[in-house]
Structure formats: structure tokens, C-alpha cells
Amino acid sequence: MIIYFLTILILFAFSFLEDNYRVTSGLKKSMIYFSYFILVSQVGLRWETGTDWMSYYNHFTLFSNFTSLFLSDFEYGYGLFVWLIKSIFPYYSIFLLFHAIIYYFLIFKSFKRYTPNLYLSLLLFYTLSMGVMGSNRQLIALAICIYAVKFIIDKKPFVFLLLIFLAVLFHTTALIFVIYYFLNRNIKPVPFLSILVFAFIIGKTQLPLLIFSGLGNLVGGQISYRTFAYTEGAKDVLSNASLSIIGLLKRLVFLSIFYYNRKYLRERLIYYNILLNGYYIGLVIYFLFASSLLIIVNRGSVYFTIMEPLLIASQMLMLKGKDTKLVGLIILLVFSIFFFFQSIATYPDLFIPYKGIFINSDYHRYLY
Numbered sequence: 001m002i003i004y005f006l007t008i009l010i011l012f013a014f015s016f017l018e019d020n021y022r023v024t025s026g027l028k029k030s031m032i033y034f035s036y037f038i039l040v041s042q043v044g045l046r047w048e049t050g051t052d053w054m055s056y057y058n059h060f061t062l063f064s065n066f067t068s069l070f071l072s073d074f075e076y077g078y079g080l081f082v083w084l085i086k087s088i089f090p091y092y093s094i095f096l097l098f099h100a101i102i103y104y105f106l107i108f109k110s111f112k113r114y115t116p117n118l119y120l121s122l123l124l125f126y127t128l129s130m131g132v133m134g135s136n137r138q139l140i141a142l143a144i145c146i147y148a149v150k151f152i153i154d155k156k157p158f159v160f161l162l163l164i165f166l167a168v169l170f171h172t173t174a175l176i177f178v179i180y181y182f183l184n185r186n187i188k189p190v191p192f193l194s195i196l197v198f199a200f201i202i203g204k205t206q207l208p209l210l211i212f213s214g215l216g217n218l219v220g221g222q223i224s225y226r227t228f229a230y231t232e233g234a235k236d237v238l239s240n241a242s243l244s245i246i247g248l249l250k251r252l253v254f255l256s257i258f259y260y261n262r263k264y265l266r267e268r269l270i271y272y273n274i275l276l277n278g279y280y281i282g283l284v285i286y287f288l289f290a291s292s293l294l295i296i297v298n299r300g301s302v303y304f305t306i307m308e309p310l311l312i313a314s315q316m317l318m319l320k321g322k323d324t325k326l327v328g329l330i331i332l333l334v335f336s337i338f339f340f341f342q343s344i345a346t347y348p349d350l351f352i353p354y355k356g357i358f359i360n361s362d363y364h365r366y367l368y
Contacts, residue, residue, distance in 0.1 A: 001352060001353065001354075003042065003354040003359065004130075004340065004351075004354065007038055007039070007042065007126065008123060008126070008127065008333070008336060008337065008340070010034075010035070010038060011035065011119050011120075011122050011123035011126065012119075012123055012329070012333050012336075014031050014035060014119040015117065015119035015120040015123060015329060016326070016329055017031070018031075018117065018118065018119050018120075019117065019120070019316065019325050019329065020322050020325065020326070031119070032108070032118075035108075035119065035122060036104060036105075036108060039100075039104050039122070039126070040097070040100045040101055040104050041100075042354075042356075043096070043099075043100040043103070043104070043133060044093075044096045044097035044098075044099065044100030044101065045093065045096070045097065045356045045357050045358065046096065046133075046354070046355065046356050046357075047093070047355050047356055047357050047361065048355050048365045049133075049134070049350065049351060049354055049355045049356070049365070050133040050134025050135075050350060050351065051131070051132060051133065051134035051135055051347065051350060052134050052135055052136070053134055053350070056134070056136050057092055059072060059074060059082070060082055060086065060092050060095060061092070063079070063082050063083065063086060066083055068083075069083055074137060075137060075168070075169055075170055075171060075172060076169060077166065077168075077169025077170045078136070078137045078140070078169070078170045078171075080169075081099075081140075081170070082095065085098050093357055099136060099139075099140065102140065102143070103139055103140055103143045104143075106143035106144060106146065106147045107122075107125070107143055107146065108122075109147060110143075110146045110147045110149070110150070111125070111310065113150060113271070114149070114269075114271045114275065114310050115269070115271075115310045115313050115314055116269070116314075116317065117313040117314070117316050120312075120313040120316065120329070120332065121309045121310050121313040122309075123309075123332075123333075123336055124308070124309035124312055124313060124332070124335075124336060124339065125306075125309040126336075127336040127337070127339040127340040127343065128306075128308060128309055128339045128343055129306070129343065130340055130343045130344055130351065131343035131344045131345075131346065131347075131351075132302065132343075133351070134350075137170050137171040138170075138171040138173065138174075138302070140167075140170045140171075141167040141168070141170040141171035141173070141174040142167075142171075142174070142302065142303060142306060144163055144164075144166055144167040144170070144174070145163070145164065145167050145174055145177040145180075145303055146306065147163065148160050148163035148164060148167070148177070148180075149180060149271065149274060149275075151163070152180060152181055152183075152184055152274060153184065153270060153271060153274070157181065160181060161178070161181075164177050164178055173303070174303070176303055177303050179281060180274065180278055183273075183274050183277035183278055183281065184273060184274045184277075185273070185277070186262075186266075186273065187277060187280070189259075192259065192280070195284060196283065196284060196287065199284045199287035199288045200287040202287075202288060203287045203288045203289065208288045208289050248286075251282075251283050251286065251305075252283075254279075254308065254311070254312070255279065255280060255283055257315065258276050258279065258311050258315075259276065259280075261315060261318055262276060264317075264318065265314055265315075265317060265318075268317060269314055269317075271310075272311075272314060275307040275310050275311055275314075276307075276311060278303075278304045278307045279304055279305065279307045279308060279311055280304075281304045282301045282303075282304025282305040282307070283304075285301040285304065286301055286305075289301075312332065315328075316328060316329075349365070349366070350365070
């Protein structure tokens with residue numbers, strides 16, 4: 001646990017400095033490099049820690065030659081990435097390190113652009129996304145998609161779509177991110193609320209499951225295969241699937257705050273509107289599929305709920321005065337710790353204690 005809490009405290013301290021003091025350019029660079037080093041090392045040097053460890057470890061181990069690329073159930077982009085790294089460095093830890101370097105490079109580049117509160121965003125992102133650490137394919141796809149938002153604002157649709165295509169080569173679900181191209185707009189209060197209510201009502205029926213299955217079969221190929229796997233899995237968990245009241249209330253409260261402050265913040269942050277609308281679509285997906293196709297909530301909505309750290313950090317612009325900002329930071333620190341435990345709540349034993357190649361290396365973890 002000390003590794004996680006130390007990371008949280010370092011990011012909090014950097015956020016405090018960033019928000020309350022004029023930091024020299026040299027210190028700024030040192031803070032960025034140090035934060036980057038900590039996060040990359042923690043994710044890249046882990047061992048038997050995080051979700052899907054065995055499936056990705058076995059994939060890397062059994063990936064013997066280029067033709068294996070076409071025999072795996074994983075997307076070809078990820079397979080090619082594995083093949084390129086393994087051809088030079090046949091060690092899984094080195095692969096994970098390269099994976100973390102690329103992943104956090106894209107996250108840092110994106111967050112520096114989208115929010116004035118880099119370290120607070122990183123702190124919230126770190127704690128909110130801890131539960132998916134280990135989802136190698138989707139994490140790379142997610143980082144590419146987040147980076148691609150820039151090209152919507154820059155009005156470069158070809159570059160945006162090219163990046164989404166690249167992300168799809170790592171994880172098919174990234175295709176849903178195309179929706180963002182249409183989200184850089186103001187949604188008025190009446191349709192904003194009406195769509196949510198309509199999504200909730202439709203979500204209580206089997207219609208979303210039927211439409212999802214039909215679209216997957218229509219497209220065919222790898223997407224059809226993934227759709228079949230998801231829908232079959234949904235049948236197994238449907239009887240136990242239900243909306244989390246705490247999760248639902250949290251999202252509704254946050255969405256209300258984000259929307260209420262929209263007018264002020266969109267004038268100061270050019271990315272605010274698209275990030276807000278993305279988060280909003282995530283809640284729509286939550287309403288539509290949480291009662292019939294839970295894996296869409298877990299896999300598909302992550303491309304939208306991931307905007308939460310950026311949106312929360314942006315609210316700090318509403319606070320005036322050092323004392324008020326300090327209180328706000330402390331409250332968010334407490335929230336971050338709550339987010340951390342909520343994120344790993346499904347499989348806490350996969351994360352606690354942290355095991356790496358240099359830390360707790362003798363600890364035996366039961367993997368499932």
C-alpha cells in the first residue's frame with residue numbers, strides 16, 4: 001500500500017505547488033520528469049499485479065514468431081507491437097516498460113494541453129483508473145484516443161480518424177470514440193436532461209442488447225466475434241447486474257456540477273465542452289447498458305468516464321484565494337483515496353500489496 005499512497009502524496013504535493021506558487025521553469029521540468037518516472041516505473045516494473053496478468057503474460061511468452069500475430073485472439077496492432085519489442089528484448093518486464101513509456105507519454109501530453117491543473121488531473125486519473133492497470137490493449141487504445149481529441153478542436157478530422165483507426169488496432173472498442181467528433185457543441189438543458197431520462201427508460205428493456213448484437217453481426221469480422229463474446233458473457237452476468245447506487249449518484253452529482261459551471265469554464269478552457277459532453281455520453285451509456293450488457297459499461301464507457309479527472313481538476317478554476325484552493329485540494333485528496341479503493345474493489349488482491357520486480361518480489365499472488 002505504501003507505494004500507492006506515496007504516489008498519491010507526491011502528486012498532491014506537486015498539485016499544491018502548481019496551484020499556490022510561481023514555480024520556476026527548471027522546477028517545473030523536474031516535477032514533470034519525476035512524476036513521469038514514478039508512474040512509468042510503477043506500471044512498467046510491476047509483476048503479477050493488475051488485471052489480466054496471466055492472459056497477457058501467456059500471450060507474450062507464447063508469441064514465438066510473426067505468424068503468431070494472425071493466430072491470436074488479440075487485435076493485430078497489439079500483436080505487432082508485442083512482436084516488435086520481443087524481437088529485440090525477449091523479456092516481458094522490458095515490454096511492460098515500453099508499454100508504460102508510450103502510455104504515459106500520451107497521457108502527459110494530453111493532460112498538459114487539456115487542463116491547467118496537470119498534477120491534480122494526474123492524481124485523479126491515477127486513482128480512478130487503478131482498477132484497469134493491466135488492461136494492456138485498452139490502455140494504449142485509450143491513451144491514443146485521449147490524445148486524438150486535440151485534432152477535433154484543431155479541425156483536422158483526417159488525423160483524428162487516423163488515430164482512432166490506430167487505437168482500434170489495439171482494442172476494437174476504441175471505435176466508439178468516433179462519437180467525440182460530434183461532441184464539440186453546446187447541449188441545451190432540456191435535451192441534456194431528456195436524453196438521460198430516455199436512456200434510463202430504454203436501458204430497463206432488452207432493446208440495447210438486441211441492437212448491439214444486430215450491429216455486430218452486420219459489421220462482421222473481428223467486431224462480430226467480439227460482439228458475440230460480449231453478448232454471451234452478458235447472459236451469464238445479467239441476473240446479477242444492477243446499477244450501483246453510489247456510482248450512479250456520484251456521476252449524477254459530478255455531471256450536475258460540471259454542467260452548472262460550463263458557461264464560466266468553457267470561456268477559459270477550449271477543451272471543456274467536448275470533455276463535458278464526452279462524460280455525459282458515458283452516463284448515457286451507463287443508463288443504456290448497465291441493466292442488460294454490463295461489459296459495455298466496463299469496456300465501452302471508459303472512453304467517456306475517463307474525462308472525469310480532467311473535468312474535476314478544471315473546477316479548481318472556480319475557487320479563488322489560496323485558503324479556498326487548499327481546502328479544495330484537501331477535499332479532492334480525500335476523494336482520490338476513496339476513488340482508489342473503489343477502483344480496485346472488484347479484485348483488491350490483484351493490487352494489494354503492490355508487487356514489482358524489485359518490490360515484494362517474493363510475494364506469491366494467486367492469479368485468476
